[in-house]
Amino acid sequence: MTAVPSADDSPGSDAAYADRARALDEADPLGRFRDAFEPSPGLVSYLDGNSLGRPTRAAVDALRSFAADQWAGRLIRGWDEGWFEKPLTLGDRLGAVTLGAAPGQTFIGESTTVVLYKLIHAALGARPDRRVIVADTHNFPTDRYLVDGIARATGREVRWIVPEQEAGVTPAQVAEAAGEDTALVLLSHIDYRTGRIADAGAITGIAHRAGALVLWDLCHSVGAVPVELDEWGVDFAAGCTYKYLNGGPGSPAFGYVAARHIAAVTQPIQGWMGVADAFEMGPAYRPHAGIRRFVSGTPSVLAMVPLEAMLCLIEEAGLAAVRAKSVALTSFALELYDAWLAPLGVRLGSPREAAVRGGHLTVHHELCRQVLPVLWEQGIIPDFRTPDGLRLGPSPLSSSYDEVRAGVQGIRNALVAAGA
Amino acid sequence: MTAVPSADDSPGSDAAYADRARALDEADPLGRFRDAFEPSPGLVSYLDGNSLGRPTRAAVDALRSFAADQWAGRLIRGWDEGWFEKPLTLGDRLGAVTLGAAPGQTFIGESTTVVLYKLIHAALGARPDRRVIVADTHNFPTDRYLVDGIARATGREVRWIVPEQEAGVTPAQVAEAAGEDTALVLLSHIDYRTGRIADAGAITGIAHRAGALVLWDLCHSVGAVPVELDEWGVDFAAGCTYKYLNGGPGSPAFGYVAARHIAAVTQPIQGWMGVADAFEMGPAYRPHAGIRRFVSGTPSVLAMVPLEAMLCLIEEAGLAAVRAKSVALTSFALELYDAWLAPLGVRLGSPREAAVRGGHLTVHHELCRQVLPVLWEQGIIPDFRTPDGLRLGPSPLSSSYDEVRAGVQGIRNALVAAGA
Numbered sequence: 088m089t090a091v092p093s094a095d096d097s098p099g100s101d102a103a104y105a106d107r108a109r110a111l112d113e114a115d116p117l118g119r120f121r122d123a124f125e126p127s128p129g130l131v132s133y134l135d136g137n138s139l140g141r142p143t144r145a146a147v148d149a150l151r152s153f154a155a156d157q158w159a160g161r162l163i164r165g166w167d168e169g170w171f172e173k174p175l176t177l178g179d180r181l182g183a184v185t186l187g188a189a190p191g192q193t194f195i196g197e198s199t200t201v202v203l204y205k206l207i208h209a210a211l212g213a214r215p216d217r218r219v220i221v222a223d224t225h226n227f228p229t230d231r232y233l234v235d236g237i238a239r240a241t242g243r244e245v246r247w248i249v250p251e252q253e254a255g256v257t258p259a260q261v262a263e264a265a266g267e268d269t270a271l272v273l274l275s276h277i278d279y280r281t282g283r284i285a286d287a288g289a290i291t292g293i294a295h296r297a298g299a300l301v302l303w304d305l306c307h308s309v310g311a312v313p314v315e316l317d318e319w320g321v322d323f324a325a326g327c328t329y330k331y332l333n334g335g336p337g338s339p340a341f342g343y344v345a346a347r348h349i350a351a352v353t354q355p356i357q358g359w360m361g362v363a364d365a366f367e368m369g370p371a372y373r374p375h376a377g378i379r380r381f382v383s384g385t386p387s388v389l390a391m392v393p394l395e396a397m398l399c400l401i402e403e404a405g406l407a408a409v410r411a412k413s414v415a416l417t418s419f420a421l422e423l424y425d426a427w428l429a430p431l432g433v434r435l436g437s438p439r440e441a442a443v444r445g446g447h448l449t450v451h452h453e454l455c456r457q458v459l460p461v462l463w464e465q466g467i468i469p470d471f472r473t474p475d476g477l478r479l480g481p482s483p484l485s486s487s488y489d490e491v492r493a494g495v496q497g498i499r500n501a502l503v504a505a506g507a
Numbered sequence: 508m509t510a511v512p513s514a515d516d517s518p519g520s521d522a523a524y525a526d527r528a529r530a531l532d533e534a535d536p537l538g539r540f541r542d543a544f545e546p547s548p549g550l551v552s553y554l555d556g557n558s559l560g561r562p563t564r565a566a567v568d569a570l571r572s573f574a575a576d577q578w579a580g581r582l583i584r585g586w587d588e589g590w591f592e593k594p595l596t597l598g599d600r601l602g603a604v605t606l607g608a609a610p611g612q613t614f615i616g617e618s619t620t621v622v623l624y625k626l627i628h629a630a631l632g633a634r635p636d637r638r639v640i641v642a643d644t645h646n647f648p649t650d651r652y653l654v655d656g657i658a659r660a661t662g663r664e665v666r667w668i669v670p671e672q673e674a675g676v677t678p679a680q681v682a683e684a685a686g687e688d689t690a691l692v693l694l695s696h697i698d699y700r701t702g703r704i705a706d707a708g709a710i711t712g713i714a715h716r717a718g719a720l721v722l723w724d725l726c727h728s729v730g731a732v733p734v735e736l737d738e739w740g741v742d743f744a745a746g747c748t749y750k751y752l753n754g755g756p757g758s759p760a761f762g763y764v765a766a767r768h769i770a771a772v773t774q775p776i777q778g779w780m781g782v783a784d785a786f787e788m789g790p791a792y793r794p795h796a797g798i799r800r801f802v803s804g805t806p807s808v809l810a811m812v813p814l815e816a817m818l819c820l821i822e823e824a825g826l827a828a829v830r831a832k833s834v835a836l837t838s839f840a841l842e843l844y845d846a847w848l849a850p851l852g853v854r855l856g857s858p859r860e861a862a863v864r865g866g867h868l869t870v871h872h873e874l875c876r877q878v879l880p881v882l883w884e885q886g887i888i889p890d891f892r893t894p895d896g897l898r899l900g901p902s903p904l905s906s907s908y909d910e911v912r913a914g915v916q917g918i919r920n921a922l923v924a925a926g927a
Contacts, residue, residue, distance in 0.1 A: 125578075127580060142579050154755070154813075159544075159567075162547060162559060166756070198807075232777040232779060340804070355624075355660060356656075358649045359620070359647070383620040384649060385747070387757035
């Protein structure tokens with residue numbers, strides 16, 4: 088099957104979709120935020136906000152002013168003037184703007200991997216007599232590798248849920264897997280491949296009824312899809328800040344520990360920045376009474392600068408409005424998929440229902456791997472997931488509808504040129 | 508006792524020392540590098556290079572150009588164009604310029620605490636039947652807290668060496684402490700309080716004769732004092748990059764694993780970036796054959812930018828010349844201590860012999876805590892270590908002799924004003 092690009096403006100034509108996109112952009116209440124991002128020369132369509140958000144202009148300025156004014160200007164005095172508290176003050180702000188988390192429960196740490204490692208150990212320490220970790224085979228590799236290694240090191244066992252691809256991990260599967268032997272349930276709120284949103288509130292309740300704790304990986308939610316950690320009664324959560332929080336390549340991850348657990352849990356990477364008084368430098372590790380106990384070494388203050396700039400924008404826009412635009416962008420992408428990609432035999436790997444659809448769509452075709460470099464060369468940037476998936480992740484504050492239109496149109500054209 | 512500032516230029520007078528300092532600066536073969544650093548308005552004397560190095564001008568520019576050109580310009584494509592390999596390529600460069608380490612053994616990781624955590628576990632895993640970790644009570648808190656926690660978690664025991672303050676940890680003490688039950692000896696190459704350099708080559712040999720492995724904390728050496736990891740036969744090393752490597756507040760730490768160990772050791776924070784093929788995203792963690800296995804999650808690429816800029820400067824100056832200037836700066840500081848501080852009852856806590864003296868000097872007086880804020884307010888910035896120490900750590904490429912003179916003179920004046 089082929090779809091021949093049409094030049095007229097009849098319904099369904101390229102021109103008609105271009106008109107639609109322009110109209111949507113004109114009516115976009117968040118459209119003004121697009122100017123808040125640093126220009127990317129040659130960029131036609133960025134569909135990889137789910138992998139690496141674009142830099143805000145404010146972040147570029149803030150990096151310079153941090154280096155020149157704070158680092159050069161205050162030097163070591165900066166530690167007394169906000170840097171030392173930054174993992175907690177910025178954590179609180181992130182918690183308020185994106186996580187539904189009251190203050191004192193969120194910290195900025197190292198990579199998502201390291202933060203998850205700490206939180207998995209903390210949860211197991213809180214359930215010493217339970218030997219099972221429930222996880223799922225579709226979770227992101229780092230999550231799976233971590234529980235595997237930690238289970239082996241601590242004499243636990245991983246009980247793997249195998250989700251049906253379309254349905255994701257269901258509450259029923261968790262109810263079946265989590266029992267009185269279960270210490271921890273580790274899941275992703277949004278599946279990194281399908282973009283499906285799990286029912287985190289329901290699943291958290293089910294795990295709790297079995298006496299287990301829950302750790303949610305929020306990497307693909309935070310900043311695009313509202314999360315209500317306190318309301319859902321979540322125990323632990325972690326996520327990255329370089330996707331929809333535009334923190335920059337490898338920016339530090341965050342962790343959340345519910346207030347009711349903090350004083351009773353410990354984490355294994357016992358560093359000097361996590362103690363009651365770091366500059367006392369005493370003989371024994373005495374963990375801080377609060378969430379600071381999850382801090383280990385010196386926090387990467389410089390690397391937190393872009394994240395802070397993006398949180399200002401999300402706060403200004405409001406996360407509900409961000410989510411509404413995200414849904415509108417992926418709905419438009421779905422419409423274009425139906426018109427332009429489905430006829431080529433491209434398969435949709437994401438839910439159609441907006442309520443369970445996260446910030447990205449995944450489409451599958453055997454030629455995806457082959458067309459990716461062609462698209463990148465043209466400034467059309469989705470990302471690829473082995474073996475045959477393209478993920479389309481517009482970023483609500485930086486993406487236009489016309490960018491989505493240009494991206495899907497470019498994918499169609501590349502697939503047609505490759506023989507689809 | 509008091510030292511009255513004198514206005515004349517007789518030997519030993521303030522004016523005479525100011526002349527000396529100026530002459531030393533004029534003759535300084537590395538003097539031109541001082542212009543390579545971002546100006547710090549109001550800064551009179553920065554003596555805290557041992558805690559936080561100043562930003563290079565190149566770093567400030569590079570942060571901007573990284574954000575605008577690489578992050579905004581290349582977006583996700585950057586991962587294929589150098590970012591993914593950055594922890595290893597920059598590690599190799601750091602190894603070559605500062606560590607005496609051949610390629611393929613050094614990685615850039617998270618905080619020093621996290622990197623030490625990985626390396627301690629790796630070492631214990633390589634000596635499964637030995638249950639003792641030898642460490643010393645004067646090591647930096649994070650090192651002590653980590654071994655304490657890891658020993659408890661893995662059923663090991665810490666055998667604590669108590670160094671004589673003046674002598675530091677001696678080879679004889681290590682010979683006595685490390686036996687056939689010893690898995691690992693963890694020590695700092697330079698004592699963070701006294702600045703004394705341990706005999707790392709001799710101690711490594713002694714530990715090896717007992718069948719133990721050695722992990723050196725290089726935080727206070729790297730970039731100021733030459734280190735020869737390969738030549739000394741060291742097994743593991745780690746260190747921070749925000750002191751004499753001017754990487755910025757909380758910049759990522761590095762780790763070193765000797766080539767002969769890499770394929771046989773594992774680390775506990777099993778993340779997706781440490782596997783043989785990260786983008787295969789396969790079901791099981793299969794560690795990369797090389798040093799990449801010590802990488803866990805997504806590396807903090809943005810946070811490595813300033814480090815790279817500083818390595819260029821050290822490479823250009825040559826580490827031997829950097830060390831020579833460091834010795835000359837601390838020798839001059841010692842001379843000023845003798846003239847101005849010793850008469851006030853200030854005690855020297857660092858070795859006088861240059862061969863065992865690292866990049867900083869520590870002086871002690873009960874009024875140090877009290878005068879610190881006064882000094883900081885004046886733009887004279889040493890750092891304080893509880894209970895009564897001031898550390899004077901000039902940074903070889905950014906510090907002038909006159910800055911050292913102004914700093915010690917300011918300390919003297921503040922102590923006199925406080926009643927010393």
